[in-house]
Amino acid sequence: MPSFDLQYARALDARDPLAKFRDEFAIDDADAIYMDGNSLGRLPKRAMARVREVVENEWGKRLVRGWGEGWMDAPARLGGKIAQLLGAQSAEVLVADSTSVNFYKLANAALDARPTRNQIVTETVNFPTDSYILQGIARTRGKTITYAAPQNDVAISMDAIVHAIEKNNCALVTLTHTAFKSGAVYDMRALTQAAHDAGALVLWDLSHSVGSIPLYLNDCNADLAVGCTYKYLNGGPGAPAFLYVRRDLQNELLNPIQGWFGQKNQFAMDFDYAPAQSITRFGVGTPPMLSLLAMETGVDLLLEAGMKNLRAKSIQQSEFLIALWEEWLKPFGVTLNSPRDANVRGSHVSLGHPDGLRIDRALIEEMNVIPDFRPPDNIRFGIAPIYTRYEDVHHAMERMRRVMQEQLYEKYPMERPTVT
Amino acid sequence: MPSFDLQYARALDARDPLAKFRDEFAIDDADAIYMDGNSLGRLPKRAMARVREVVENEWGKRLVRGWGEGWMDAPARLGGKIAQLLGAQSAEVLVADSTSVNFYKLANAALDARPTRNQIVTETVNFPTDSYILQGIARTRGKTITYAAPQNDVAISMDAIVHAIEKNNCALVTLTHTAFKSGAVYDMRALTQAAHDAGALVLWDLSHSVGSIPLYLNDCNADLAVGCTYKYLNGGPGAPAFLYVRRDLQNELLNPIQGWFGQKNQFAMDFDYAPAQSITRFGVGTPPMLSLLAMETGVDLLLEAGMKNLRAKSIQQSEFLIALWEEWLKPFGVTLNSPRDANVRGSHVSLGHPDGLRIDRALIEEMNVIPDFRPPDNIRFGIAPIYTRYEDVHHAMERMRRVMQEQLYEKYPMERPTVT
Numbered sequence: 001m002p003s004f005d006l007q008y009a010r011a012l013d014a015r016d017p018l019a020k021f022r023d024e025f026a027i028d029d030a031d032a033i034y035m036d037g038n039s040l041g042r043l044p045k046r047a048m049a050r051v052r053e054v055v056e057n058e059w060g061k062r063l064v065r066g067w068g069e070g071w072m073d074a075p076a077r078l079g080g081k082i083a084q085l086l087g088a089q090s091a092e093v094l095v096a097d098s099t100s101v102n103f104y105k106l107a108n109a110a111l112d113a114r115p116t117r118n119q120i121v122t123e124t125v126n127f128p129t130d131s132y133i134l135q136g137i138a139r140t141r142g143k144t145i146t147y148a149a150p151q152n153d154v155a156i157s158m159d160a161i162v163h164a165i166e167k168n169n170c171a172l173v174t175l176t177h178t179a180f181k182s183g184a185v186y187d188m189r190a191l192t193q194a195a196h197d198a199g200a201l202v203l204w205d206l207s208h209s210v211g212s213i214p215l216y217l218n219d220c221n222a223d224l225a226v227g228c229t230y231k232y233l234n235g236g237p238g239a240p241a242f243l244y245v246r247r248d249l250q251n252e253l254l255n256p257i258q259g260w261f262g263q264k265n266q267f268a269m270d271f272d273y274a275p276a277q278s279i280t281r282f283g284v285g286t287p288p289m290l291s292l293l294a295m296e297t298g299v300d301l302l303l304e305a306g307m308k309n310l311r312a313k314s315i316q317q318s319e320f321l322i323a324l325w326e327e328w329l330k331p332f333g334v335t336l337n338s339p340r341d342a343n344v345r346g347s348h349v350s351l352g353h354p355d356g357l358r359i360d361r362a363l364i365e366e367m368n369v370i371p372d373f374r375p376p377d378n379i380r381f382g383i384a385p386i387y388t389r390y391e392d393v394h395h396a397m398e399r400m401r402r403v404m405q406e407q408l409y410e411k412y413p414m415e416r417p418t419v420t
Numbered sequence: 421m422p423s424f425d426l427q428y429a430r431a432l433d434a435r436d437p438l439a440k441f442r443d444e445f446a447i448d449d450a451d452a453i454y455m456d457g458n459s460l461g462r463l464p465k466r467a468m469a470r471v472r473e474v475v476e477n478e479w480g481k482r483l484v485r486g487w488g489e490g491w492m493d494a495p496a497r498l499g500g501k502i503a504q505l506l507g508a509q510s511a512e513v514l515v516a517d518s519t520s521v522n523f524y525k526l527a528n529a530a531l532d533a534r535p536t537r538n539q540i541v542t543e544t545v546n547f548p549t550d551s552y553i554l555q556g557i558a559r560t561r562g563k564t565i566t567y568a569a570p571q572n573d574v575a576i577s578m579d580a581i582v583h584a585i586e587k588n589n590c591a592l593v594t595l596t597h598t599a600f601k602s603g604a605v606y607d608m609r610a611l612t613q614a615a616h617d618a619g620a621l622v623l624w625d626l627s628h629s630v631g632s633i634p635l636y637l638n639d640c641n642a643d644l645a646v647g648c649t650y651k652y653l654n655g656g657p658g659a660p661a662f663l664y665v666r667r668d669l670q671n672e673l674l675n676p677i678q679g680w681f682g683q684k685n686q687f688a689m690d691f692d693y694a695p696a697q698s699i700t701r702f703g704v705g706t707p708p709m710l711s712l713l714a715m716e717t718g719v720d721l722l723l724e725a726g727m728k729n730l731r732a733k734s735i736q737q738s739e740f741l742i743a744l745w746e747e748w749l750k751p752f753g754v755t756l757n758s759p760r761d762a763n764v765r766g767s768h769v770s771l772g773h774p775d776g777l778r779i780d781r782a783l784i785e786e787m788n789v790i791p792d793f794r795p796p797d798n799i800r801f802g803i804a805p806i807y808t809r810y811e812d813v814h815h816a817m818e819r820m821r822r823v824m825q826e827q828l829y830e831k832y833p834m835e836r837p838t839v840t
Contacts, residue, residue, distance in 0.1 A: 026480040036484045043480040051475050051710065052468075059657055060446040060463040064456045064790065071657060098705025100679030101521055112560075124691065129680035129705065132693035136678035140532075230706070237479055237491060237709035258556035259520030260549035267836060269795050271544065273552035285518025285549065286650070288711030289657035290471065370484065375689050416687060 004327055009320070009394035018313055018385060021305050025234075025387045033369040033395045037384030038208060038348040041234030046297035054293045071289050075240075075261075076280060078292065081299045082233075082242050085307060086206070086225070087216035092244050094279045095229070095292060099207055099241040100129045101257075102226040105282060106243060107137055107172060109253040110201040110224060114171035117200070120145045121164045121173045125156065127180045130205050134174070143171070154337055156184045156344075162194045170200040177215075178208035178346035181378050183338045185213065185346050189220040196221070201249075207231060210242075212314065212347035214307045223249060232347065232384060233302060235295030243282055251277055259284035305386055313385035314347045317393050321349050321381060324397035332404040337378050347385070350378040351400075357416060358409035359400070366408050367399040424747055429740070429814035438733055441725050442807045445654075453789040453815045457804030458628060458768040461654030466717035474713045491709050495660075495681075496700060498712065501719045502653075502662050505727060506626070506645065507636035512664050514699045515649070515712060519627055519661040520549045521677075522646040525702060526663060527557055527592060529673040530621040530644060534591035537620070540565045541584045541593045545576065547600045550625050554594070563591070574757055576604045576764075582614045590620040597635075598628035598766035601798050603758040605633065605766050609640040616641070621669075627651060630662075632734065632767035634727045643669060652767065652804060653722060655715030663702055671697055679704035725806050733805035734767045737813050741769050741801060744817035752824040757798050767805070770798040771820075777836060778829035779820070786828050787819040 013019055026043045034042065058066045080090030096102060111120075120134060124147050138145050148160040156179060165173060173195040178185045188204065195202040203224040209215060211232030217225060225244040229235035245253060254275065255262050261283035264276045275281035302310065325336060329351065337350035353359055360373035371381045381396060382388075403409055433439055446463045454462065478486045500510030516522060531540075540554055544567050558565050568580040576599060585593060593615040598605045608624065615622040623644040629635060631652030637645060645664040649655035665673060674695065675682050681703035684694045695701035722730065745756060749771065757770035773779055780793035791801045801816060802808075823829055 026476065028481050034483060040479075040484040040486075042483065043475065048472075048475055048480075051471060055463065055468055055471050055656070055714070056446065059460075060468075061448050063454060063462065064460040064792065065784075066460075066657060097517065097521065098679070098707075100681070100705030101517065101677060104677045104679075104704075127680075128683070128689050128691070131691060132678040132680060132683060135693045136674075136676060140676060228706075236475070237486060238706040238712070239710075240708055241705070254556075256556060256560060257521060257524045258552040259518070259524075260547075260552060261520070263548070263552060269548050271548070271551060273555050284524075285520030285661070286648075286658040287518075288660055288708040290659075290710045290714055291708030292658070294475070294710055364485075372484065 009390040012390040022387045035371045035381040038382030044297045099228045102243040106224045108256040110172045117171035119170040126176045165198045167198045174203040176205045183346040234298030239295040257284045315342045317383045328401040348382040352377040358412040361412040362403045362409040429810040432810040445807045455791045455801040458802030464717045519648045522663040526644045528676040530592045537591035539590040546596045585618045587618045594623040596625040603766040603768045654718030659715040677704045730805045735762045737803045748821040768802040772797040778832040781832040782829040
């Protein structure tokens with residue numbers, strides 16, 4: 001049973017074996033409590049030096065020769081590092097494009113591989129970009145999307161998904177592995193098996209999973225995956241995404257966007273497209289090297305800290321946060337919108353309140369606490385155990401208690417401004 | 421008639437009104453003659469400061485708040501600046517993805533807008549990624565590509581293209597505006613008109629045109645365009661690309677990759693896709709902000725120098741290069757693979773030789789001159805008038821003469837290594 005005073009949190013920090021990693025990050029404002037690493041991770045100090053090197057020496061001095069001196073190989077090389085966080089082989093992961101573009105490529109490739117089947121199974125709690133892209137694909141290709149309904153806003157309904165899969169008609173099952181609102185996590189093994197049982201391929205969006213929980217793509221026999229590098233990987237704003245294609249599927253699947261970075265023997269500049277016989281075929285155009293190489297430093301730090309250690313700390317910090325919520329915030333009508341069971345919860349905790357949007361604003365503006373807000377009522381607190389302290393968790397909850405006690409959110413508007 | 425000694429080149433530099441812009445670029449190796457700005461432009465000094473600001477202050481200190489403090493608006497804002505180089509309105513250009521991905525999006529959008537038509541007209545001298553992507557689209561959508569044959573490797577055959585367009589069947593005419601091998605430039609106005617006469621849309625790849633020659637997209641009534649920012653715009657390796665959609669077409673055309681950055685009121689996180697009512701609908705995923713914001717400094721410099729001034733200098737430098745080629749290199753069997761007429765030539769000059777690959781290697785390794793090579797025999801010398809000096813042009817040709825005289829290329833292999 002935790003104690004609720006700051007000294008207890010500080011004692012946990014004092015004996016945290018990962019505490020030293022916080023020094024690897026640029027943290028200028030000691031008062032700021034940053035709880036949004038699930039949206040944009042903090043800046044690794046190494047990234048500052050690496051970006052300077054890339055800009056001033058590689059671009060500035062080596063110029064176009066940089067492509068032969070590391071840039072060209074970087075997407076597959078970094079993919080190999082990320083593979084270690086995914087439970088995948090290094091030749092199965094490529095850094096390329098954005099998560100959305102990668103999702104589009106792999107969803108289409110999967111449908112091409114099951115041409116006589118017409119069903120796509122997914123869920124309504126997907127990250128929006130996945131649903132939007134699927135809607136576009138379904139429209140242009142004449143496919144049907146079946147949305148399995150979640151049990152409620154928190155729990156993910158495995159049964160509903162399995163039930164939705166039509167045995168001889170389902171081409172693709174695609175799910176956001178860790179739900180972006182609630183943080184609930186799917187059983188990858190069971191759902192991959194269920195998709196395979198029906199002859200379908202499975203595509204996982206790992207954006208909120210990679211770097212936050214250990215993953216076992218190979219062990220689960222997962223077919224396809226995409227994910228984001230600017231959240232828990234601390235890759236920097238808009239850092240390029242990754243994609244995973246299981247080794248034995250790589251030469252069977254085609255990239256619908258047949259760009260020159262997927263071409264075999266690219267610089268022969270042959271006239272006809274001939275896809276590379278490797279994960280490289282899922283590349284398209286020239287990758288943004290500043291953003292891509294900056295990202296590597298964040299990945300390195302996670303590998304040094306170790307995913308199992310990070311996960312253990314994440315659970316302990318999330319449990320601490322939930323205990324403080326129960327003591328301090330539940331009395332104000334704040335709900336726990338994440339699963340109570342740590343085994344099916346990622347690394348953020350969503351707290352719900354009808355005034356969530358305004359509470360989020362008040363935390364940021366009045367309290368120097370930075371969570372984020374996702375409609376309708378989720379205030380998300382991201383635990384990034386590589387730099388989050390127990391003390392941060394304590395401050396965040398304590399300051400939110402003040403916001404609730406003093407109703408500091410009342411001066412903020414009820415609605416987010418509309419943008420066209 | 422130019423003189424052929426170095427003093428003449430230096431005299432031209434001394435009275436060059438754009439000479440001061442060279443100081444805006446990081447140039448550490450005074451001996452190196454960089455003639456590959458057509459592939460990767462040099463590093464603007466301002467980019468060093470800008471990247472440091474973005475990394476250390478925006479990412480490091482503002483963290484996720486950066487999205488509300490400039491990042492979110494940056495793709496359209498930078499698009500507005502690039503629009504000035506294209507002869508387009510600011511609301512017609514967006515920075516997004518790679519050139520290849522943008523080409524895919526707009527080619528598909530054009531085909532969707534002409535659903536009863538089956539023909540795509542293009543040419544064999546396209547940049548490869550455009551041809552590869554078209555081949556993929558034609559395969560999956562059941563369209564036919566007609567490749568109008570160029571007259572020869574240098575001259576672009578306008579007549580052949582116009583002749584290839586089937587009046588009631590052509591959906592899309594798409595061309596690389598400045599040919600990447602020869603540097604030959606199409607007549608945008610005449611070909612756009614020819615496409616429109618047949619009821620087709622036209623999509624221009626401006627990668628080798630933007631920043632190298634003045635463009636008049638609105639004036640030519642061009643429908644669609646894409647282009648690259650890491651060549652003449654000096655945006656940095658793999659800097660994100662741009663796309664142009666004429667104002668009146670924007671709400672008629674749909675982005676086939678329906679990502680959340682194309683969504684109206686994106687952060688409402690609505691379930692159904694509803695495209696933004698602006699150029700923003702052609703965005704997809706989160707843009708790589710380090711690469712994107714670094715690029716702005718290069719665009720600013722071109723706007724300050726002025727496209728007409730840059731073009732005048734580019735022509736004068738190219739003519740100087742060609743005069744030196746004629747005097748020094750033609751006797752060794754080196755051919756001019758670019759048009760002799762400056763009016764139909766972009767800002768690079770291709771010199772041909774059966775040993776071109778080896779000559780290119782010798783220039784780089786032995787002579788500290790950096791052009792590039794494109795099969796089968798093109799050694800490309802890029803003129804980037806914002807930093808290229810007449811002296812550079814002189815050194816490049818003089819050193820190439822030494823390579824030819826002393827056959828310094830003989831020790832290099834005849835073939836590029838094959839990569840799978």
